[in-house]
Amino acid sequence: MTASHSETQPTEPNIPATPLVDTQLVDRSKLSKMYQHYVEVKDKYPHALLLYRVGDFFETFFQDAVTVSRELELVLTSKHGGEVGRVAMTGVPHHAWERYTTQLVEKGYAVVICDQVEDASEAVGLVKREVTRILTPGTLLEEGMLKSSRNNYLAAVVIAVNHWGLAYADISTGEFLTTQGSNLEHLTQEIMRLQPSEVLVPTNAPDLGTLLRPGETSPHLPQCLPPSFCYSLRSQLPFTQGEARSTLLQKFKVRSLEGLGCDHLPLAVRAAGGLLEYVEDMQKVNPVSLQKLRTYTITDYLIVDNQTRRNLEITQTVRDGTFHGSLLWSLDRTSTSMGGRALRRWLLQPLLDIKGIGARQDTIQELMENTPLRQDLRQLLRQIYDLERLTGRSGSGTANAKDLVALADSLTRLPELSRLVAEARSPFLKALQKVPTVLAELAEKLHAHLVESPPIHIKEGGLIRTGMNPQLDERKATVESDQQWIANLEVDERAKTGIPNLKVGFNKTFGYYISIPRSKSDQAPDNYIRKQTLTNEERYITPELKEREARILTARDDLNQLEYEIFVELRQEVGEQAEIIRHISRAVAAADVLCGLAELAVQQGYCRPQMVEGRGIMIVDGRHPVVEQSLPAGFFVPNSTQLGREETNHPDAEEKPDLVILTGPNASGKSCYLRQVGLIQLMAQIGSFVPARLAKLGVCDRIFTRVGAVDDLATGQSTFMVEMNETANILNHATAKSLVLLDEIGRGTATFDGLSIAWAVAEYIAVEIRARTIFATHYHELNELSSILPNVANYQVTVKELPDQIIFLHQVQPGGADKSYGIEAGRLAGLPDTVIQRAKQVMGQIEKHSKIAMGLRENLQKDSQ
Numbered sequence: 076m077t078a079s080h081s082e083t084q085p086t087e088p089n090i091p092a093t094p095l096v097d098t099q100l101v102d103r104s105k106l107s108k109m110y111q112h113y114v115e116v117k118d119k120y121p122h123a124l125l126l127y128r129v130g131d132f133f134e135t136f137f138q139d140a141v142t143v144s145r146e147l148e149l150v151l152t153s154k155h156g157g158e159v160g161r162v163a164m165t166g167v168p169h170h171a172w173e174r175y176t177t178q179l180v181e182k183g184y185a186v187v188i189c190d191q192v193e194d195a196s197e198a199v200g201l202v203k204r205e206v207t208r209i210l211t212p213g214t215l216l217e218e219g220m221l222k223s224s225r226n227n228y229l230a231a232v233v234i235a236v237n238h239w240g241l242a243y244a245d246i247s248t249g250e251f252l253t254t255q256g257s258n259l260e261h262l263t264q265e266i267m268r269l270q271p272s273e274v275l276v277p278t279n280a281p282d283l284g285t286l287l288r289p290g291e292t293s294p295h296l297p298q299c300l301p302p303s304f305c306y307s308l309r310s311q312l313p314f315t316q317g318e319a320r321s322t323l324l325q326k327f328k329v330r331s332l333e334g335l336g337c338d339h340l341p342l343a344v345r346a347a348g349g350l351l352e353y354v355e356d357m358q359k360v361n362p363v364s365l366q367k368l369r370t371y372t373i374t375d376y377l378i379v380d381n382q383t384r385r386n387l388e389i390t391q392t393v394r395d396g397t398f399h400g401s402l403l404w405s406l407d408r409t410s411t412s413m414g415g416r417a418l419r420r421w422l423l424q425p426l427l428d429i430k431g432i433g434a435r436q437d438t439i440q441e442l443m444e445n446t447p448l449r450q451d452l453r454q455l456l457r458q459i460y461d462l463e464r465l466t467g468r469s470g471s472g473t474a475n476a477k478d479l480v481a482l483a484d485s486l487t488r489l490p491e492l493s494r495l496v497a498e499a500r501s502p503f504l505k506a507l508q509k510v511p512t513v514l515a516e517l518a519e520k521l522h523a524h525l526v527e528s529p530p531i532h533i534k535e536g537g538l539i540r541t542g543m544n545p546q547l548d549e550r551k552a553t554v555e556s557d558q559q560w561i562a563n564l565e566v567d568e569r570a571k572t573g574i575p576n577l578k579v580g581f582n583k584t585f586g587y588y589i590s591i592p593r594s595k596s597d598q599a600p601d602n603y604i605r606k607q608t609l610t611n612e613e614r615y616i617t618p619e620l621k622e623r624e625a626r627i628l629t630a631r632d633d634l635n636q637l638e639y640e641i642f643v644e645l646r647q648e649v650g651e652q653a654e655i656i657r658h659i660s661r662a663v664a665a666a667d668v669l670c671g672l673a674e675l676a677v678q679q680g681y682c683r684p685q686m687v688e689g690r691g692i693m694i695v696d697g698r699h700p701v702v703e704q705s706l707p708a709g710f711f712v713p714n715s716t717q718l719g720r721e722e723t724n725h726p727d728a729e730e731k732p733d734l735v736i737l738t739g740p741n742a743s744g745k746s747c748y749l750r751q752v753g754l755i756q757l758m759a760q761i762g763s764f765v766p767a768r769l770a771k772l773g774v775c776d777r778i779f780t781r782v783g784a785v786d787d788l789a790t791g792q793s794t795f796m797v798e799m800n801e802t803a804n805i806l807n808h809a810t811a812k813s814l815v816l817l818d819e820i821g822r823g824t825a826t827f828d829g830l831s832i833a834w835a836v837a838e839y840i841a842v843e844i845r846a847r848t849i850f851a852t853h854y855h856e857l858n859e860l861s862s863i864l865p866n867v868a869n870y871q872v873t874v875k876e877l878p879d880q881i882i883f884l885h886q887v888q889p890g891g892a893d894k895s896y897g898i899e900a901g902r903l904a905g906l907p908d909t910v911i912q913r914a915k916q917v918m919g920q921i922e923k924h925s926k927i928a929m930g931l932r933e934n935l936q937k938d939s940q
């Protein structure tokens with residue numbers, strides 16, 4: 076398709092550019108027709124970048140041209156816009172729009188695609204154009220724009236003083252959930268967990284519709300919303316109770332919200348209703364099918380705050396933010412994208428409910444014990460494509476024929492899957508035993524209609540098999556006979572003219588033509604009309620050929636059109652079954668996660684942790700799941716853990732401390748041990764088996780970590796202030812059911828301040844909170860606490876000291892380290908000898924005069940008398 080010539084003035088990049096760049100300031104009456112239309116569309120989408128199809132390009136003008144050229148590093152040029160003169164312009168080839176748009180959307184822009192909807196060659200006057208797609212970071216459907224391994228969430232928040240409602244949806248998979256809470260800090264945490272691509276915020280801002288890109292601020296954005304996301308400022312109206320309620324009732328065709336579980340949650344309703352309205356608004360261009368709204372409660376899950384998620388490197392490493400080296404990386408043995416996404420969701424939302432954990436464990440256990448079942452299942456799962464997203468694209472009318480074939484192939488695997496698990500006993504496998512017959516029928520129908528390997532384009536034919544539709548077959552026969560006619564023509568004309576290398580060819584400009592070498596052109600018969608002369612050939616047409624051509628092209632267009640219509644009908648049928656397909660997809664995803672975890676448990680020798688209601692954490696020979704996989708087999712030194720003193724009348728009321736003071740030289744393995752305990756607990760609460768010989772774990776309500784010292788330059792806070800903020804957060808929120816992992820506290824200030832704070836924090840946790848805690852420190856003075864408080868114990872990571880080196884044993888043993896080896900580490904690192912000697916001298920002096928520990932003990936004993 077090309078635009079009519081009058082529309083595409085040649086661009087002249089070298090012209091000194093003072094082009095017009097603002098659609099608001101331009102005298103519209105002086106714009107040529109196409110630009111007038113452009114500006115009209117732009118008016119409707121003032122906050123999005125408008126990409127406008129002109130010939131083989133998507134072009135953008137005025138202020139958008141400046142933005143697009145800056146963001147995509149494209150040349151900014153200009154074009155004649157009519158009497159007004161030149162307007163700023165930049166463009167991208169039409170076939171590459173997805174690639175360029177992805178970059179813009181990733182940078183936080185909304186993009187509107189205005190495409191030509193009629194063939195430019197047939198257009199009378201201005202080519203007809205319409206908005207065919209609106210893309211915002213949270214409403215993507217295109218396969219190339221989404222990451223298969225993670226959900227792409229659109230969220231909406233409603234805040235009323237200290238209370239909040241949060242809804243979120245993944246348009247590509249249909250997931251739609253809502254919740255509400257009464258602590259704004261929880262809202263922040265929940266948004267951080269979800270990492271939404273776009274968050275809708277109702278405001279009374281004057282610039283409604285604005286999409287704030289990550290880091291951009293607005294006085295209309297509530298403070299509790301973390302700045303690292305895209306926020307879309309929306310009108311308040313759809314978020315009001317009345318509007319939101321009726322949007323939900325209408326959408327889900329229910330009389331009351333009771334069935335959706337949110338009738339008593341007004342803020343959750345408002346957020347969900349507002350989100351739905353936004354999606355429906357988009358839907359005018361691209362329909363989206365969302366699943367039925369589900370309501371959840373954040374306190375039903377283990378709370379892992381952002382700090383802990385980062386410190387425990389759950390989805391990415393701290394050092395360089397990569398997936399490789401994260402917990403998710405080490406656990407992921409899934410076979411499908413749906414399973415990969417589900418595992419990520421589970422890891423970010425571990426369970427509290429022992430029954431729920433048990434159901435997952437039972438499934439893993441069955442799959443571990445039944446190796447053939449596990450292997451066959453993994454084999455079969457690998458043949459299942461992304462049913463969730465394929466269904467989403469079908470429902471929204473963006474799936475192509477290849478997508479439907481992939482979907483049909485995957486649906487065909489489901490009955491095989493259910494036969495495979497027919498004898499299974501565990502809950503997640505049983506869920507696969509019944510596959511609705513309608514899906515097998517649908518798969519059969521799709522396979523029967525669609526050719527095995529259809530083209531990507533759906534309007535150019537070649538999609539539907541012969542024998543499915545008599546009218547289609549008739550049209551195919553006509554086209555085939557026409558093609559045969561053309562083929563015969565070449566043979567006939569060669570015979571007639573005696574020119575052996577005469578050919579019949581086709582191109583877009585001239586249609587069918589007869590080509591003769593120039594040397595033989597004098598032999599061209601009289602009825603040949605010369606159309607084009609090339610270096611070596613002459614091209615002709617004949618009236619007969621042209622007549623036939625018109626017929627052929629019409630017949631082909633008719634055929635393609637009918638194929639397209641049949642395809643769209645099939646696609647709609649898939650869309651109608653979206654709910655059922657997605658239901659089974661969720662079951663497949665869960666089985667895939669568990670099958671992967673079973674495989675992992677077998678490969679790595681994990682054990683099934685016994686989950687209990689009490690506070691005890693008992694791990695025998697635990698290992699760090701990631702470090703272990705990064706080291707050669709057998710190199711990781713396992714270590715055990717005992718934490719969580721039970722009430723004295725409890726049968727398990729043995730000598731388990733609540734708080735462990737962990738000391739040991741630099742690089743001996745303190746941090747590794749600390750994280751290992753957190754990761755084992757977290758893995759256990761997603762239902763996974765754990766890297767240990769034996770484990771008995773009381774369920775935790777929250778895991779807190781305070782690790783390392785990183786300057787938070789973004790918020791301008793010093794290392795020490797970050798540390799204190801994080802510590803304050805822990806002390807204010809931890810409970811006796813929490814697990815607290817502290818790696819160094821008080822190091823960012825003067826030694827005595829630091830030590831005093833560390834001491835007081837440890838004491839407060841052990842005495843007031845009684846959270847299960849491991850406190851790694853270089854302040855050996857803290858070892859004194861264990862002689863004062865009964866629920867504190869000392870552990871150390873041991874090393875072997877040789878005359879000129881230290882051997883790291885990585886073994887955690889009872890007792891406090893009596894030496895810090897810091898000076899030794901400095902010597903090994905190459906500090907000059909004189910500095911080392913002097914340091915030893917100074918240390919000797921300090922130790923001689925230090926009465927910190929003794930003084931504290933005396934005071935505390937006095938206090939307790």
Ligand SMILES: Nc1ncnc2c1ncn2[C@@H]1O[C@H](COP(=O)(O)OP(=O)(O)OP(=O)(O)O)[C@@H](O)[C@H]1O
Nearest residue numbers: 710711712713740741742743744745746747748885
């Ligand atoms: N149990 C173990 N088995 C084998 N190697 C281990 C073990 N624990 C730790 N390591 C190795 O030792 C390295 C140092 O461990 P880690 O960072 O935990 O030390 P650290 O005591 O916290 O040091 P620092 O006090 O300097 O922070 C790790 O990168 C890891 O490769």
